[in-house]
Amino acid sequence: MGSKENTYEAVVTKEGREPLLQVKGLTKYFKVNKQHLKAVENVSLDIYEGETVGLVGESGCGKSTAGRTIIRLHKPTAGDVYFNGEDINQYSGKKLKQLRREIQMIFQDPYASLNPRMTVEDIIGEALDIHGLARGKKRKERILELLDLVGLDAEHISRFPHEFSGGQRQRIGIARALAVEPKFIVCDEPISALDVSIQAQVVNLLQKLQKQMGLTYLFIAHDLSMVKYISDRILVMYLGNMMELASSDELHENPLHPYTQALLSAVPVPDPKLKDRERIVVSGDVPSPLNPPSGCVFRTRCPHAMDICAKQVPEWKEVRENHFTACHLYE
Amino acid sequence: MSNILEVKDLVVSFHTFGGEVQAVRGVNFSVPKGKTVAIVGESGCGKSVTAKSIMQLLPKPPAEYKQGEILFNGDNILAKSERDMQRIRGNEIGMIFQDPMTSLNPTTKVGAQITEGILKHKDVSRKEARSQAIELLNLVGIPQPEKRVDQYPHEFSGGMRQRAMIAISLACEPDLLIADEPTTALDVTIQAQILKLMKDLQNKTGTSIILITHDLGVVAETCDHVVVMYAGQVIETGTVEEVFETPQHPYTKGLMKSVPRLDQDKKQPLIPIIGSPPDLMDPTEGCPFFARCEYAMEVCRDHNPSFEYMGGNQHASCWLHHPLAKASE
Numbered sequence: 001m002g003s004k005e006n007t008y009e010a011v012v013t014k015e016g017r018e019p020l021l022q023v024k025g026l027t028k029y030f031k032v033n034k035q036h037l038k039a040v041e042n043v044s045l046d047i048y049e050g051e052t053v054g055l056v057g058e059s060g061c062g063k064s065t066a067g068r069t070i071i072r073l074h075k076p077t078a079g080d081v082y083f084n085g086e087d088i089n090q091y092s093g094k095k096l097k098q099l100r101r102e103i104q105m106i107f108q109d110p111y112a113s114l115n116p117r118m119t120v121e122d123i124i125g126e127a128l129d130i131h132g133l134a135r136g137k138k139r140k141e142r143i144l145e146l147l148d149l150v151g152l153d154a155e156h157i158s159r160f161p162h163e164f165s166g167g168q169r170q171r172i173g174i175a176r177a178l179a180v181e182p183k184f185i186v187c188d189e190p191i192s193a194l195d196v197s198i199q200a201q202v203v204n205l206l207q208k209l210q211k212q213m214g215l216t217y218l219f220i221a222h223d224l225s226m227v228k229y230i231s232d233r234i235l236v237m238y239l240g241n242m243m244e245l246a247s248s249d250e251l252h253e254n255p256l257h258p259y260t261q262a263l264l265s266a267v268p269v270p271d272p273k274l275k276d277r278e279r280i281v282v283s284g285d286v287p288s289p290l291n292p293p294s295g296c297v298f299r300t301r302c303p304h305a306m307d308i309c310a311k312q313v314p315e316w317k318e319v320r321e322n323h324f325t326a327c328h329l330y331e
Numbered sequence: 332m333s334n335i336l337e338v339k340d341l342v343v344s345f346h347t348f349g350g351e352v353q354a355v356r357g358v359n360f361s362v363p364k365g366k367t368v369a370i371v372g373e374s375g376c377g378k379s380v381t382a383k384s385i386m387q388l389l390p391k392p393p394a395e396y397k398q399g400e401i402l403f404n405g406d407n408i409l410a411k412s413e414r415d416m417q418r419i420r421g422n423e424i425g426m427i428f429q430d431p432m433t434s435l436n437p438t439t440k441v442g443a444q445i446t447e448g449i450l451k452h453k454d455v456s457r458k459e460a461r462s463q464a465i466e467l468l469n470l471v472g473i474p475q476p477e478k479r480v481d482q483y484p485h486e487f488s489g490g491m492r493q494r495a496m497i498a499i500s501l502a503c504e505p506d507l508l509i510a511d512e513p514t515t516a517l518d519v520t521i522q523a524q525i526l527k528l529m530k531d532l533q534n535k536t537g538t539s540i541i542l543i544t545h546d547l548g549v550v551a552e553t554c555d556h557v558v559v560m561y562a563g564q565v566i567e568t569g570t571v572e573e574v575f576e577t578p579q580h581p582y583t584k585g586l587m588k589s590v591p592r593l594d595q596d597k598k599q600p601l602i603p604i605i606g607s608p609p610d611l612m613d614p615t616e617g618c619p620f621f622a623r624c625e626y627a628m629e630v631c632r633d634h635n636p637s638f639e640y641m642g643g644n645q646h647a648s649c650w651l652h653h654p655l656a657k658a659s660e
Contacts, residue, residue: 058518165607195373196545200589200603207600222518225548229591229601266523268548270590272571275552281523285488 018085019046020216021070021184026079028062028069038289039065041240042079044316049183052210052217054231054248056224056263060286062240063220064108067186070218071103072096083184101131104177108189110169114161120147120172121157127179146175150205167198174205184216192223203230224267228252236260239289239297242316246323256325259298296328304329335507335539336362336385341399343380346392353611354380356563357399359638362507362556367533367540369550369571371586372560373608378543381560382509384409385541386426387416403507422452425500429512431492435484441468441495442480448502467498471528490521497528504536511543526553547590551575556644559583562609562619565638569645579647581624618650626651 028040040062047053055063069076072088081088083102091099107113114123124143128134134142144154150171161169170190177185187206191199203226209215221227227234228248236243236251236259244257255261265280282301287293293300299309306328314326343355355377362368370378383389385401387408401408403424411419420426428434436444445467446460455463461480468476471494484492493513500508510529514522530553533540542554550557550571557574559567559582567580578584585604606623609615618624618631630650638648650656 058520167607196547196586197373197589197604198607200601201605204600204603224519225591262520266519268522268526268546268552270547270551270575270587270592272551272575275571279523281527282520283524285490285521286518 017048019082020049020084021045021047022080022082023047023070024080024082026066026069026081027077028065028074029077032290035290038240038292040069040076043237043242044079045235045242045245047184047216047218049216050210050214051232052219052230054227054234055218055220055237056222056227056234057237057243058222058263058286060239060289061237062289063237064188065240066237067105067188067218067220071105071184071186072099073105097131101180102182103184103186104180104182105186105188106170106173106177106190109193110166110173111161111193113173114169116161119158119160120152123161123172124176124179127176131180133180142179146179149178149209150175151201165198166194167201170194170202171205174202174209178209178213181213182215184218186218186220188220189222190219191226192221199226206230224264236263239286239292241297242324242326243298244323244325246320250320250323254320254323256319256323256330257298257327258302258304258329260325262301262303296326333364334361335364335404336541337402338381338385339400339402341381341384341401342397343377343384343389344395344397346395350612353614354563355384356611356614358560358563358565360558360565360568362539362541364539365533365537366555367542367553368556368558369554370541370543370558370560371545371547371550373545375608375611376560377563377611378560379511382426382511382541382543385509386420386424387411387413388426418452421448421500421505422503423505424507424509425503425505427493427496427500427508427510427513430516431489431496432516434496435492437484440481440483441487445480445495445499445502448499452503463502464498467502468495470501470532471495471498472524473498489517490524493517493521493525494528497525497532501532501536501538505538507539507541509541509543512545513542514549515544515546522549529553547575547586559586562614563611564619564635564648566620566649567645567647569641569643569647573643573645577645579641579645579652580620580649581626581651582620583647585623618648628656 023043023045026040026043029036029038043066057063068074070081088099121143124146125139128139128142143157147154147156152171191202194202210217219227219230231248234248234251235245238259244260255264262280262282284301287300295311296309296314299305308328314328316324316326318324319330338358338360341355341358345352345354358381372378396409442461442464445464449455449460449463465476465480468479473479473491473494487495514525517525544550554571557569557571558565561582567574567583574583578587588602589604591601604623609619617633618635621627621631628650636648636650638646639652641647
């Protein structure tokens with residue numbers, strides 16, 4: 001990558017800028033049989049223009065719900081989301097539709113997120129029609145341009161989703177998201193359904209597009225090595241709660257929270273020389289979000305659990321510079 | 332070193348409405364006693380079909396074994412009758428399936444699913460079988476096994492179901508255990524638990540394991556030997572150290588480069604393998620990797636390279652290693 005293309009990275013490192021997206025105390029409960037399923041609990045996060053924030057955690061930790069709630073696919077139980085300084089929870093009707101042009105999503109399963117009865121032209125064109133962006137000849141031109149952008153051929157335009165491989169379908173999903181020229185894209189596990197050799201193709205495409213168009217990503221995933229590679233900062237979640245937030249290098253070099261340490265240590269490394277390294281294997285399963293543990297939610301599996309962990313929810317604080325965590329070990 | 336399993340020139344096809352799918356096209360590999368062999372490859376490369384052939388679990392038709400033999404302890408499995416196979420399945424060869432959510436019977440208690448194999452293959456009473464089931468649940472690390480043995484699968488979490496699956500597959504102390512993507516459906520912290528459990532059990536019982544996976548990290552951490560499959564063929568084999576440190580086939584090299592390592596420089600783009608695997612309905616005569624290979628030569632188009640010895644334990648099939656080819660790097 002040449003130095004010319006790095007202009008947007010420069011924006012990321014500039015101090016004192018306004019965040020593109022501000023999440024404050026976001027909470028989302030679902031009602032299940034008169035009980036509350038606490039999917040997301042008090043999540044706060046600033047996302048700056050041009051950066052990629054990774055959101056990692058195990059299944060059921062609320063990362064997808066958090067992503068969907070941030071872009072108003074779910075209505076939050078509590079908390080605010082500001083986009084460009086405006087509270088988007090107050091939006092409705094026209095304003096909400098306008099917001100959808102700014103914020104888009106790429107879904108996990110490329111087999112389920114494309115309508116099997118629509119051609120590629122209609123799938124991508126639908127976004128243009130809804131927002132009245134292009135009509136007639138222009139519409140087709142724009143669709144061809146988008147196909148070219150994501151590395152598909154012009155001849156693909158009249159085909160149906162079943163005629164494509166998983167990687168190609170994910171490219172269609174990306175083209176659809178880009179059709180409305182969004183600023184911010186939530187990528188909800190965009191590569192986890194793809195084969196290894198195809199994953200790298202899609203990740204490279206996402207990075208190329210980010211540099212070309214100055215996109216901002218929230219990248220949700222459970223594959224830590226891929227998240228480290230693509231993200232500038234990483235937020236680790238467990239059972240709906242924020243565990244740790246740091247730049248991706250810092251998080252991997254100095255993981256503070258015992259959960260992050262266990263998660264990093266559990267990732268299998270494709271290098272047989274490291275086979276016998278010391279590993280932290282946490283015992284047990286993730287507790288039910290219907291009835292999460294008191295105090296720190298990780299205490300039931302934490303190797304360092306203390307008395308205070310059951311009594312008090314640990315405070316979210318900056319332990320090192322720009323490195324936040326919620327753990328009683330650091331008080 | 333003796334081999335518990337030898338697969339020789341196996342060819343398996345499926346007859347479908349659209350034509351014949353050549354899922355496995357001449358697979359050769361062997362499993363040494365007490366070792367773990369990984370079969371790696373992308374979806375559709377024939378790794379699960381190979382595994383199910385060993386267990387004779389493919390319905391015929393549409394499947395057809397066109398050629399080759401599978402020698403288990405020296406006996407050809409493909410020549411055995413269904414009756415004989417029933418004696419081998421679950422007893423001498425155990426299998427762990429990918430998805431613990433769907434491979435357990437939801438209407439039968441976990442204990443009954445474990446004792447089913449024991450009662451079939453061994454001359455024991457129901458009471459003894461039950462106590463063995465409790466012991467097995469304890470062995471695979473399920474707390475309160477006396478209570479759990481009478482529960483149904485839906486009362487177990489994902490990781491616990493996979494533990495129960497392992498308990499079922501180990502019930503008769505098989506000589507060979509086939510694990511078909513045993514951790515793909517699980518989270519990383521649970522995956523680490525299950526892989527550790529399989530390793531511990533192998534150390535205790537001396538079982539040989541075939542581990543089918545697409546996760547190179549899992550291979551590097553748990554296996555001794557690797558079989559790399561592509562488009563129904565084995566393109567490279569060797570010990571884990573050989574294949575990861577000196578991969579000989581361009582596809583293996585490509586796989587190693589396309590996964591980010593934790594020490595990967597972020598400024599360096601990942602090097603993907605361009606294109607996608609060929610259609611096995613109508614495979615080419617030449618090397619199956621030809622269309623995606625950066626070193627492709629004229630000869631690769633029409634002639635499939637033979638499987639050549641590379642030194643050590645390593646074999647690969649690539650024309651680059653032919654004496655007449657130019658040095659690749």
